Amino acid sequence: MRLPVVTTRLALLLGCASSPALVHAQATAPGAPAAATPAPxxxxxxxxxxxxxxxxxxxxxxxxxxxxxxxxxxxxxxxxQLGQIVPNLQINSAMGDTQPNFALRGVSVANEYNPNQVSPIGVYIDDVNMVNRVGQGGGLYDLQRVEVLRGPQGTLFGRNTTGGAINFITNTPTLSGNRGYAEAGYGNFNTFKAQGALETTMVEDELGFRVAATYEKGDGKFRNIYPGQPDAGSVDSLQVRGTLHIRPGAGPLDIVIKAYASRANGTQQPIKGLAATAAPGFFQINENRIGENRTRQYGTSAKIAYELSPRLSFTSITAIGNGLLDAAFDADGSPLDILDLQQKAKFDQFSEEARFNYEGKAVKAVAGVFYGWDKTIVDNGFDIGSAIAPGVDGGFFQHFRQVRRTYAVFGQTDVNLTPKLVATIGLRYSADRSAYDDGYAYLFMGSFGGTRTPLFTTVPCTTGVGTCPYDANARYGIKGRNNALTGRAALTYTFDSGTLLYASYNRGYRSGAFNGGGYTNSAGITYIKPEYVNAYEIGAKGRFLDRKLVLSLAAFYYDYQNQQLQDTRPGPVSFLLNAPKSESYGFEGEATYRASSRFSLNASVGYLHATYKELTLSGTNLAGNDLPFAPRWTAQAGFDWAPFDIAGGPLTFSPNINYVSRQFFSPFNAVNAAGGSQVNSELQQGGYVKVNGAITWTHGNLTLRGWVQNLLQEKTLAYGLDLRGAGFPFNYLVPAQPRTYGGSVRFTF
Known part of the structure; x- marks a missing residue:
């Protein structure tokens, strides 16, 4: 990659951010001290x-x-729903809230849908990496905040974070007093929601406990016109979390222990499949076998912090968790028995991170070690109509176990070169060891939902389907390993006004992966290369107009190598491959303007140009195509306005508009493989605008709220997957949510 090209593009994208007019928009008071890190x-x-x-x-x-x-x-x-408010963030899923796919600045799992793959966007809850994607789509309740870090986080977070990191920080007992809240709400589709939290301090400044829970139950949002079958997209979930905070003698030792449990039992998401039998309405379906998406998550973590001195502290974070996915869905979107899928997976994980933090006047540093272990056991079933012969149904069964271990050592140092200029250097060395074993798959004969009779072993088998006699003891296994050095280098300059400018280089890494989609042949079950991202970024942050305007700007250029994606071919045969080279560049801006205590504006915009420089799938050259889930433009704008009080409490209007330009769901974009049956023009969503809003009335401890999502009933697709290339007469298309609305009452104490 040519550095002058990178520098030129970034300078053009962020020229306004580095202009003197913007940097000096705030006057500095005479005699104000210069500080590299001003107080919040x-x-x-x-x-x-x-x-x-x-x-x-x-x-x-x-x-x-x-x-x-x-x-x-x-x-x-x-x-x-985070994609509604974060620029250049897209969230898509083949299964609704289950197993979300995060895409940041074009970096994503692309068209990979298998549950054994790790997201390149690290998802954390209280600094604990949630490895399996099934555990990443839960409800957001009793949160202190969420942080979305755009760009590779290959130093301090590190594990598979080529695209960024999302950290959900939950509320922790404050060790002072007792408090809590209770909230209940009701919306259309007969949806009832309730959540609450209770915190008690047993010993002031030393011992406290907080418990929080959320529950939601509602009917399917997509009417099924097939007689006797339930509607799709229903919800039935329960989540509970308990937190114990211990600080013996109010001294230097601080311990936080958290435990959580959740379950969800909603019906499958709607599928727009075989067009000839489709329901008449966009938010309707015609499916004869509506399945359920069942998930379970359990875990606990312990964060132990010890202040060794006023400048040096030690932190240890230990976590263990497990989960379960049991999802069944009619994948043909029709009243016919063409394709049904059953995904079953069990997840276990353990992680330990230990680090030291040093806070000096001129130097700030963090260094530590990390160990992560996770296991995934997959049992998938694929029922295919007339798979054996005309009128003779059958399909494939697949089983495998995947175990991964990650070892890492990391460190980052900030050095004040001058009172205003800070240099940052960080490095992380990672070693990944993986194993795919106990793998087997077979072709079976049997009706949908009936008894399955094995006919031929397909894994392990390197030749075509039907060429290897069934062997109940045959097993397939391979191992993979790779090491990587990643890191960060940055310069930060802070003006007397507090305005900050920075330029950075980050290298991100995502470990190699096994093809979880290989069940018709073992020749394609390989360990493919790891991904790498070299990211260059410049940005500016500051407060202007008498500190009423908060502005953040960033521009970036990515050299993206070896993105991991699927190539689906007739058979159906899936290969996990690497896209050799991709390029992404763009910018983001976020602004908040607080005109008065009763009126504030917020807006954000993102531009993204993410394309493949080298890629061939199914013998078709796709260089120049857009990366999946990478719209050129994303933007949102809204305001909070409290024009008057009612009965002594303010009434606040909070509308919001969200815009997303066209995006593709497949690396093929609208191109079809030569000689195949693909219709990839179906696998895209055109640009759209969605309007959301809320009205809130607050009086003391009481809050009443009415809300609406997708007010204008915009008809959009949330996900699309190529099935025509695998030989089926349809693609897998998932509609996004219709208009939802409701109200809630909340009482704090």
Whole structure:
């Protein structure tokens, strides 16, 4: 990659951010002291993006941070809705809230849908990496804040974070007093929601406990016109979390122990498959076998911090968790028995991170070690109509176990070169060891949902389907390993006014992977290369117009290598491959203007140009195509306006508009493989605008709220997967949610 090209593009994208007019928009008071890290202003969100507490305005990273109250005000109640408010973030899923796919600045799992793959966007809850994607789509409740870090986080977070990191920070007992809240709400589709939290302090400044829970139950949002079958997209979930905070003698030792459990039993998401039998309405379906998406998650973590001195502290975070996915869905979107899928997976994980933090006057540093272990056991079933012969149904069964271990050592240092200029250097060395074993698959004969009779072994088998006699004891296994050195280098300059400018280089890494989609042949079950991203970024943050305007700008260029994606071919045969080279560049801007205590504006915009420089799938050259889930433009704007009081409490209007330009769901974009049956033009969503809003009345401890999502009933697709290339007469298309609305009452105490 040519550095002058990178520098030129970034300079053009962020020219306004580095102009003197913007940098000096605030006058500096005579005699004001120069400071590289000014104290947080009132209302600033404190984040831990660099593993220490800082005002978001002093962190030289493109980061969006919102408090739990701000998320509630914007109607964001689960992780899948974060894309409405974070520029250049897209969240898509073949299974609704289950197993979300995060895409940041074009970096994503692309068209990979198998549950054994790890997201290149690291998802954390209280600094604990949630490895399996099934555990990443839960409801957002009792949160202190969420931090979305855009760009590779290959130093302090590290594990598979080529695209960024999303950290959900939950509320922790404050060790002072007793408090809590209770909230209940009702919306269309007969949806009932309730959540609450209770915190008690047993010993002031020393011992406290907090318990929080959320429950939601509602009918399917997509009417099924097939007689006797339930509607799709229903919800039935329960989540509970308990937190114990211990600080013996109010001294230097601080211990936080958290435990959580959740379950969900909603019906499958709607599928727009075989067009000839489709329901007449966009938010309707015609499916004869509606399945359920069942998930379970359990885990606990212990964070132990010890202040060794006023400048040196030690932190250990230990976590263990497990989960379960049991999803069944009619994948043909029709009243015919053409294709049904059953995904079953069990997940276990353990992690330990230990680090030291040093906070000196001229030097700030963090260094530590990390160990992560996770296991995934997969049992998938694929029922295919007339798979054996005309009128003779059958399909494939697949089983395998995957175990991964990650070892890492990391460190990052900030050095004040001058009172205003800070240099940052960070490195992380990772070693990944993986194993795919106990793998087997076979072709069976049997009716949908009936008894399955094995006919031929397909894994292990390197020749075509039907060429290897069934062997109940045949097993397949391979191993994979890779090492990587990643890191960060940055320069940050802070003006007397507090305006911050930064330029950075980050290298991100995602370990190699096994093809979880290989069940018709073992020749394609390989360990493919790891991904790498070299990211260059410049940005600016500051407060202007008498500190009423908060502005954050960033521009970036990515050299992206070996993105891991699927190539699906007739058979159906899936290969996990690497896209050799991709390129992404763009910019983001976020602004908040607080005109008065009763009126504030917020807006964000993102531009993204993410394309493949080298890629061939199914013998077709796709160089120049857009990366999946990478729209050129994303934007949102809204305001909070409290024009008057009613009965002594303010009435606040909070509308919001969200825009997303066209995006493709497949690396093929609208190109079809030569000689195949693909119709990839179906696998895209055109540009759209969605309007959301809320009205809130608050009086003392009481809050009443009415809300609406997708007010204008915009008809959009949330996900698309190529099935025509695998030989089926349809693609797998998932509609996004229709209009939802409701109200809630909340009481705090």
């Amino acid at each position: 202003a009132p209302g600033d969100i404190i984040v831990t993006a660099q593993r220490r507490s800082q005002s978001i305005q002093t962190v030289p990273i493109a980061i969006t941070a919102l408090s739990g109250n701000q998320l509630s005000d914007k109607g964001v109640t689960n992780a899948n």
